[in-house]
Amino acid sequence: GKTLRGGFASAAARREPWRPVASFQFYGDHAVLCVRIKNVAVAVAKSARLHLFQAQEWQKLENSVQDHSCSEKFSKAQLTMTVNHTEQNLTVSQIPYPETWYVFYVDKFTCEENYSESEDVQFEMVLLNPDAEGNPLDHFSAGESGLHEFFFLLVLAYFITACIYAQSLWQTIRKRGPMHGVLKVLTIALLLQAGSAFANYLHFSSYSRDGIGAPFMGSLAELLVDFIKELPILYLLKAL
Incomplete structure (x- = not known):
């Protein structure tokens, strides 16, 4: 629409x-x-x-x-x-x-x-x-029907997961074990994915009211997804 x-x-x-x-x-x-x-x-x-x-x-x-x-x-x-x-x-x-x-x-x-x-x-x-x-x-x-509800449920799932695992994950990262670097990269990737989902939710929430949405939020969501794709390469370069 x-x-x-x-x-x-x-x-x-x-x-x-x-x-x-x-x-x-x-x-x-x-x-x-x-x-x-x-x-x-x-x-x-x-x-x-x-x-x-x-x-x-x-x-x-x-x-x-x-x-x-x-x-x-x-x-x-x-x-x-x-x-x-x-x-x-x-x-x-x-x-x-x-x-x-x-x-x-x-x-x-x-x-x-x-x-x-x-x-x-x-x-x-x-x-x-x-x-x-x-x-x-x-x-x-x-073709776009249900996107608003999908991103709402996705953001809700990220929020619930964060409430359950955030403290234990933070404690594990602070211990600086052998998988410290990998855990940091995975955590950053999850945070970026959550941010992308939230930006998409804001865009489609506005779109459902006026048919225009928040184009900046849509672009931000795409930018975050692109950055997630580059994370493994950045991690490998850092490990060299």
């Missing part, structure tokens, strides 16, 4: 008409695509539209690119939304199993040779799946 902000640009859509502005795994009976725009007059003047394709159908069209013109291709969209109001909702319903959908921006210049410079249409796009009660409030796509 996600919240996207930016500008629908005629020049970009004309240059790369087959590049989607968003992709999302919808599922259930009441998934929703919500679009908010600021400059309605510009969108109306350009006949701005959003075309939604199921991934499988779009791949079929891509494979037969020579058989269809640009406008013919977009006319085969499963769903179309004319962007002409400040806020609009499009319901994607009757999806028995998770499916990836592509969202394309199209206007009157996309498939035409003649083009004149025009203002971008500033937008905010929110893609939502139904929650357990069937209300379109879930920011997570089908």
